[in-house]
Amino acid sequence: MTPIIQRGCLLLVAGSLLLTGIPGQAQAASRRDQAAIDALNQRMQAAEADYREAAVLIGNADPEGQKRSDTALEDxxxxxxxxxxxxxCSVPTMLAAYKRLLKLNADAEAEVADEPEGDDDHVGPIAASVPEAARAAHLLQEDHRFDKMVQFNPAVQAGIRRWLTDMRGALISSHENYQYMRYQMLPAYERADLPEALLFGIMAKESNGKVHATSRAGAAGPMQFMYQTGLRFGLGDDGTGFDTRYDPRSAAQASASYLNERMRELNRSIELALAAYNGGEGRALRVYRGSGGRNFWDADVYNQFPPETQDYVPMVIAAAWLYLHPREYGLSFPKIDAKPATLRLSQPSSIYQLTICLGNRGEREGYMRALRNLNPRHQAETWLPAGSSLNATAKIVGLYNRWCVSGPRAELARTLASSDARSAIVRLGPLTPVTTGQAGGVVPGEAAGATPAAALATGKPAAAKPREYRVQKGETLHSIARRFGCSTNGLARANQLRGPRYTLRTGQRLELVGCDK
Structure with a gap:
């Protein structure tokens, strides 16, 4: 068994004992007990010191460092x-050493961001072990309350099976997306005294961690709030045209407030609160009161919810369960270097351009989703002026400075992001039949309605008059802009549409301003 697995098993045992209470901790320690506790404290301090010295040796490529770090962790x-x-003896006090080593790791992470791309990612024992140990210690003391707050039954097991089979990719993507937004979202749940696993489970089922997700019913954002419900909990237009349902921090705060309000009504039942989240709070409260306070899994309660809600509740619990118990199910979540940092643009750019020049080192699908999730106010194609600040990570900032400021890749990214497929189409005017005696079939002409000679000489079409278009089912503002050769932003302004989604309805009339087609 590897040191990492050993450490995980140890912390699981420690956390379980912490939750059930360790006999004797509440009693005053005798002198002999106190002497033993002091000796343990000294041993822990010595092991921590050895680990720090080992980290220095590893940083200097000394092979002795790995051996010493393993020994220190075992101690x-x-x-x-x-x-x-x-x-x-206080186990939480002993576990605090892991948190101090986590701080040591955070300081070391900043040095990794500027590494040359040709090198392999280097993950030392601190980066590989201590953050997981500290996070596990926190979860065991705090978040594993979730295990006791829900029922683990065949419906949840079926949900776990689905997440681990055809939905495994979606679960892993949700976890990756959440790690980038965790520092924005988790504090709201901590303040509300709600388990982090519950936050992850809802987010994974609702949006897969994509902040711009919008359902056909109109629910929006990472936590999928309907517009009217969002207004009750502080979400909506912030006065600039931005809908804060798409903001991960605001959405998490609203979600925590909503859940606590439901749980106060529903006897602190997570299952019923989730049923209200998906199937409507009015229905959930009526069913709960009408049943005399029975739980969600009671047949008389369960059968009063629609099939979507009957599926939703166990799927959220299953995702939360896997968040807490990944190793038990052979699930490996990728480690994400998500240390927050501010990216200041040295020249005009768009998220599309940044995605190209940053590459995908350390991230299988690149950094577009991370940049969009951390900066929900900006459309991916919108050009931002030099000096603009974006939420990013230390690694993204390092990659930006290396690859996006100057050089061949930076120029290539600019060219690709600025390319317009319409510029490949040459308009020379309408074609008219050749008159008798002319060779060939057709030649450019200037009959009534033809392109003027001046336009032919310059290659630019005459300006099109604004006209109206009726939106068809499934169309978006972006697809309409591409179809008619317009600017998305220009269409939005002309028709007074607010971003970031520019929601359209079937049959809506749009004025096609500035369109080439």
Missing amino acids: MEDVVTACMKQRG
Whole structure:
């Protein structure tokens, strides 16, 4: 068994004991007990010091460093094990060492961002082990409450099966997306005393962690709020035309408030609160009161919810369960270098251009989704002026400085992002039949309605008069703009449409201003 797995198993045991209570901790320690506790504290301090020295050796490429770091971690685990058996010893105090090493790792991460792209990603023992250990310790003490707050039953098991089979890719993508937004979303759930796993489960089922997701029913954002419900919890137009349902921080805050409000009404039942989230709070409250307070899985309660809600509740719980227990199911979530940082543009750019020049080092699908999720106010194709600031990560900033400021890749990205397929089409005017005696079939002419000679000489078409178009089913403003050779932003302004989604309805009339076709 590897040190990482050993450490995970140890923390699982420690967390379970912390939740159930360790006998003797509440009692005053005797002198002999106190002496034993002091000795354990000294051992933990010595192991932490050894680990820090090992990190320096690893940074200097000294092969002895890896061996010493493994030994130090094993010593720390032994101390935690002994502490669990020692009357009066505080396991959380011992686990605090992992959090200090997490801080050490955060300082080291910033040095990785500017590495040359040709090198392999280097993940030392701190980056590979300590963050997971500290995160696990936090979850075991705080978030594993979720395990006791829900029922683990065949419906949840079926949901787990679906997430681990045909929906595994969606679950992993959701986890990757969440890691970038975690620092924005998690604080709201922590303040509301709600489990992080619940936040992840809802987000994974609702949007897969895509902040611009919009359903056919009109629900929007990473947590999929309907417009009117969002207004009740502080979401909506912020006065600039931006709908804050798409903002991950605001959406998480509204979601936490909504869930706590439902749980106060529904006897702190997560299942019923989720049923209200999906199937309507009015229905959930009526069913709960009418059943005399029975739980969601009672047949008389369960059967009063629509099939969508009957599927939704176990799927959210299953995603949350896998978030807490990935190794048990052979699930490996990719490690994401998501340390927040500000990216300041040194020249005009768009998210499309940045996505191209950044490449996809360390991220299988590149950084477009991360940049869009962290900057929901900006459309991917919109050009931002020099000096603009974007939410990013330390790694993205490092890649930007290396590949996007100057050089062949930066120029290529600019060219590709600026390319317009319409410019490949040459308009020389209408074709008219050749008169008798002329060779060939047709030649350019200037009959009534033909392109003027001046336009032929310059290659530019005459300006088209504004006209109206009726929106067809399934069309978006972007697809209409491409079809008629217009600017998306220009169409939006002309028709007073607000971003970022520019929602259209079938049959809506649009004025085609500035269109070439």
